[in-house]
Amino acid sequence: MPLPGDHAPPGRDWLTHQLHQLRRDLDELRAARPADTLTIWVPVPLTPTFHDSQGSDTTNTDPTLPVSACNGGTVWAGRIGLVSHPHLTLTGSFGRTTGTTATPTYRLHINGTELDAWTQTTHTTTTHGPYDITAWLGQTTTPITLSLSAIGTSTDRIATNILGCWIHT
Numbered sequence: 001m002p003l004p005g006d007h008a009p010p011g012r013d014w015l016t017h018q019l020h021q022l023r024r025d026l027d028e029l030r031a032a033r034p035a036d037t038l039t040i041w042v043p044v045p046l047t048p049t050f051h052d053s054q055g056s057d058t059t060n061t062d063p064t065l066p067v068s069a070c071n072g073g074t075v076w077a078g079r080i081g082l083v084s085h086p087h088l089t090l091t092g093s094f095g096r097t098t099g100t101t102a103t104p105t106y107r108l109h110i111n112g113t114e115l116d117a118w119t120q121t122t123h124t125t126t127t128h129g130p131y132d133i134t135a136w137l138g139q140t141t142t143p144i145t146l147s148l149s150a151i152g153t154s155t156d157r158i159a160t161n162i163l164g165c166w167i168h169t
Contacts, residue, residue, distance in 0.1 A: 042085060044144060044165040046078035062093040062123075064157040067102045070150035075160045077145045080110075083136040085167040088115070088144070089129035092162040095120040099156025106160075107147045110136060123159050133167065 050073075052063040065075070088110065096102045107117045108128065115131045136142055144165065150158050 039169050040085065041166045041168040044078055044080050044088070044167055046076045046144065046146070046162045046165050048160075048162075049074050049077050050160070062097065062159040062161040064097050064159050065148065066154060067099075067104075067150040067152050067156045067158060068154035070104060070148045070158055072107075072147055072149040074145045075148045076162050077143065078165065080136075080142040080144060080167060081140065083133060083139045083142050083167065085169050086132065086134045086137060087130035087168050088133045089127060089131070089166050089168065090146070090162065091125070091127045091164045093123065093125045093159045094118075094161075095123040095159055096152075097123045097157045097159050099153050102150050102152030102156035102158060104148060104150040104158040107149075109143075109145045109147070111139070111142050125163065130168065 048063060050063075050065060050069070052065065090108060094104070094106055096104065103119055103121055105117060105119050108115045108131075110131075110133055115133075116128060118128065120126070146160070146162065148158065148160055150156075
């Protein structure tokens with residue numbers, strides 16, 4: 001049944017008419033904007049593989065680990081159901097949250113291959129990427145991991161909080 005003021009053409013139901021109108025609107029949008037501005041972002045869920053033992057029970061704080069626990073192991077992991085886009089981007093909070101000597105190093109891997117490694121001594125929220133993942137296009141259940149190692153005073157704490165991960169055009 002058409003909505004008030006919306007009349008479906010004779011012989012077509014309202015839903016079919018709406019789908020055709022949506023297609024026309026999308027075609028007009030594509031024609032009006034350069035192709036590179038129509039970036040499609042698909043979220044990649046990552047889950048922590050550690051337990052933050054600080055137990056501060058406060059809001060607006062990032063999960064942290066002491067340097068003594070940062071031995072190069074995986075701290076976040078997930079899988080891309082289907083690698084359908086050629087780039088990957090990651091956003092998170094990284095760096096030392098307490099102390100003055102710790103130097104953490106983060107390593108991002110896809111299917112066991114390192115995409116990037118970075119050191120972040122100051123606590124900050126930042127974006128890494130986009131990374132070229134065209135070598136994995138078409139693969140399914142492809143693992144993504146973030147590992148963390150650190151040197152310095154064993155009680156210094158290191159932030160490891162993933163805020164978003166996406167594959168995109």
